[in-house]
Amino acid sequence: MSETPETPEPRPLTVLVTGATGNVGRPLVERLLADGHRVRALTRDPARASLPAGAEAVAGDLADTESLPPAFAGADAAHLIGFGGDDFAPLPNGPEIVALARKSGVRRVTVLRGDLAKGPLEEAVEASGLEWTRLSPVEFMSNTLEWAESVRTEGTVREGFGDAPSALVHDADIAAVAATALTRGGHSGKEYPITGPQALTIRDRVRIIGEVLGREVRFAELSQDEVVARWRAEGWSEPDIDFFLAMRTDPPETGYTVRPAVEEVTGRPARTFAQWVREHAAAFGG
Numbered sequence: 001m002s003e004t005p006e007t008p009e010p011r012p013l014t015v016l017v018t019g020a021t022g023n024v025g026r027p028l029v030e031r032l033l034a035d036g037h038r039v040r041a042l043t044r045d046p047a048r049a050s051l052p053a054g055a056e057a058v059a060g061d062l063a064d065t066e067s068l069p070p071a072f073a074g075a076d077a078a079h080l081i082g083f084g085g086d087d088f089a090p091l092p093n094g095p096e097i098v099a100l101a102r103k104s105g106v107r108r109v110t111v112l113r114g115d116l117a118k119g120p121l122e123e124a125v126e127a128s129g130l131e132w133t134r135l136s137p138v139e140f141m142s143n144t145l146e147w148a149e150s151v152r153t154e155g156t157v158r159e160g161f162g163d164a165p166s167a168l169v170h171d172a173d174i175a176a177v178a179a180t181a182l183t184r185g186g187h188s189g190k191e192y193p194i195t196g197p198q199a200l201t202i203r204d205r206v207r208i209i210g211e212v213l214g215r216e217v218r219f220a221e222l223s224q225d226e227v228v229a230r231w232r233a234e235g236w237s238e239p240d241i242d243f244f245l246a247m248r249t250d251p252p253e254t255g256y257t258v259r260p261a262v263e264e265v266t267g268r269p270a271r272t273f274a275q276w277v278r279e280h281a282a283a284f285g286g
Contacts, residue, residue: 014038015182016071016078016106018062021049023142024112028079028175029055037183042071065096072104077182082121083114090114094121098128108188110135110178131188133181138195138255139168141276144205145283151209152285156218160227161248162202165256167195170271173262180265192261197270199256205273212277213286224249 015032019025020041032039033054043049046057060067062081072078078101083090091097098121101109108131111122118126125132147157174194181187200208203219210217222230224245231241247255262270277284 012037013076013183014040014074016040016042016075018042018071018079019081019112020051020055020057022081023140023171024137024174024178025079025081026051026175027172028178031172031175031179032183035179035183040071040075042068062097063091063093065093065100068097068100069104072100072106075101075104075106077108077110078106079110079112079178079182080121080125081112081114082119090119091121094119094124097121098124098130102128102130107131108182109133110181112137112174112178133178133187133189134191135174135178135181136191136193136254137169137174138193139166140174141168141170141196141273143168144209144273144276145280147206147209148280148283151213151217152283155216156220157202157206157209158220158222159202160222160224162219162221164248164251165199165201166251167199167256167258168205168273169194169196169262170273170276173266173270176266177262187265192265193254193259194261195257195259195270197258197272199258200273208274209277209284212274213281213284 015037017025017029017032017039020029020043029039029041030052033052039055041049041051041055041057042060042062043057044059044061046059049057051057058071060071062068080097109125110133111125113122113134113136122134147159150156150158177192177194206217206219228241228245231244236244
């Protein structure tokens with residue numbers, strides 16, 4: 001159970017979800033609707049969003065402050081992401097977003113971090129007087145979908161750094177923490193490091209995929225040079241590649257240390273990687 005008192009809201013809230021079609025935004029929309037709240041979902045293209053019935057899709061771009069007033073109008077709470085664009089760079093218009101949220105009557109926000117350092121949005125939120133909660137998840141389990149095609153067609157995962165551990169987290173657990181922080185009291189001013197229930201290496205993850213699928217899945221380990229060459233071929237910049245290498249050759253303790261935030265905040269254990277694979281077995285040819 002949560003370590004902090006939680007006060008249910010006396011009425012359904014109107015919650016703005018930015019990044020509503022993303023890996024966290026979509027399950028957050030679903031969770032809020034299931035809990036009886038009104039959801040306003042920010043998306044660049046509402047016609048293609050395919051959001052659940054009951055969600056109000058609103059066109060806008062978090063990086064373009066002028067596009068946001070219709071999304072924020074009348075919202076009680078907002079889930080914000082601290083990065084945007086194709087390069088996932090920190091949003092430079094954080095102070096403008098926060099000023100608009102306050103002007104619109106928003107009183108509670110969650111901020112999904114995208115970097116180890118605070119960005120302009122996080123800094124503005126913390127200085128705003130709003131009730132804020134910072135969400136700091138480690139690696140998303142959904143990143144494993146990068147292996148889906150090779151598992152489906154070849155029964156093989158080609159990856160480097162096979163012994164690097166990660167306490168990767170189910171995307172829906174991040175959404176569950178966000179939903180609780182947005183709609184119940186007791187979470188203001190807190191940062192939650194969000195992890196899954198186990199620290200797993202890439203070898204562990206490949207083994208679990210095979211166990212869930214009921215067939216052999218091989219791990220073909222790439223050298224560091226081969227991995228770097230692949231990243232360059234995919235178009236990553238040299239600073240990005242340096243960061244990726246640092247995360248794999250000398251990962252920070254926070255990336256592989258299991259933390260209890262999911263259960264403390266939501267009241268139920270974090271989902272396992274095996275459960276995530278079962279939910280996505282079709283993508284891997286299961």
